[in-house]
Amino acid sequence: MKVKLPQDKLWGLAWEVEDIVKKIDELIADGTNVSEIKKGVKENTLVATIKSHTHNVPTLLIQYV
Numbered sequence: 001m002k003v004k005l006p007q008d009k010l011w012g013l014a015w016e017v018e019d020i021v022k023k024i025d026e027l028i029a030d031g032t033n034v035s036e037i038k039k040g041v042k043e044n045t046l047v048a049t050i051k052s053h054t055h056n057v058p059t060l061l062i063q064y065v
Contacts, residue, residue, distance in 0.1 A: 012058035020046050020063040034061075 017023045024034050033052040040047040040062060050059040 012060065013054075014060040014062050017061050017063050020048060020061055023061060024048055 020037055024037065027034050027050065031052075032050060035049040035051060037046050037048045039045070044065050046063045046065060048061045050061065
């Protein structure tokens, strides 16, 4: 009988940054596609999504304000 082992799965990744505007500017300067900054779902947060260079892993930048 062959046992089916669970497969590892990465749902997404979030990076906390101190200055989301500065970080986005740095990423864009390096050729990375990044979304516009939005209010986060959690109160007092700002978020942006990294759209390229993530190897298909959903990647979020978050700043607590």
